[in-house]
Amino acid sequence: MSNKTFEEVMERFRSIAFSEEFDLIVAIANGGIIPAAILNQRLKAEIQLLRINLRDPDQKPLYDTPRLLAPVDFNFKNKKILVVEDRVKTGASLQYACQLLQGAALIKTFAVNGKADYCLYDETCFKFPWLL
Numbered sequence: 001m002s003n004k005t006f007e008e009v010m011e012r013f014r015s016i017a018f019s020e021e022f023d024l025i026v027a028i029a030n031g032g033i034i035p036a037a038i039l040n041q042r043l044k045a046e047i048q049l050l051r052i053n054l055r056d057p058d059q060k061p062l063y064d065t066p067r068l069l070a071p072v073d074f075n076f077k078n079k080k081i082l083v084v085e086d087r088v089k090t091g092a093s094l095q096y097a098c099q100l101l102q103g104a105a106l107i108k109t110f111a112v113n114g115k116a117d118y119c120l121y122d123e124t125c126f127k128f129p130w131l132l
Contacts (some may be wrong), residue, residue, distance in 0.1 A: 001129050002125075002127070004127075010038070013039070015119060022080050023080045024048060025047045026084065028084065028097055029052070029085035032086055035086055039084060045084050051066055065096070076103065077103045083101070086113070086120075087116060088111040090098045091115060113126065
């Protein structure tokens with residue numbers, strides 16, 4: 001597994017261009033929390049957590065499909081939302097999050113690594129510099 005420096009990744013966060021303005025950043029917990037906080041510094045949008053789980057800390061699937069671990073307890077109706085995840089492998093968690101947020105005015109996805117509407121990298125797995 002390769003490594004990237006914190007500065008390399010932060011430069012991508014600083015330079016990515018967004019076509020929309022967002023009312024709400026929804027972090028898929030736990031992996032999306034740090035990327036969402038970084039994006040919040042730039043986008044100045046409210047942050048909420050969506051507690052979904054599919055994989056263990058070693059990225060091995062725990063379940064056949066993503067599971068909602070806590071109810072959605074925030075208002076997302078008619079809002080423009082950026083759903084944030086750290087790593088996208090199959091896209092199942094992002095797809096499930098988007099289903100849960102139906103009723104939003106707009107839903108776009110963001111990943112540090114993997115396929116999403118917005119992504120910093122789309123390459124083989126690498127260790128995020130904020131992980132121990």
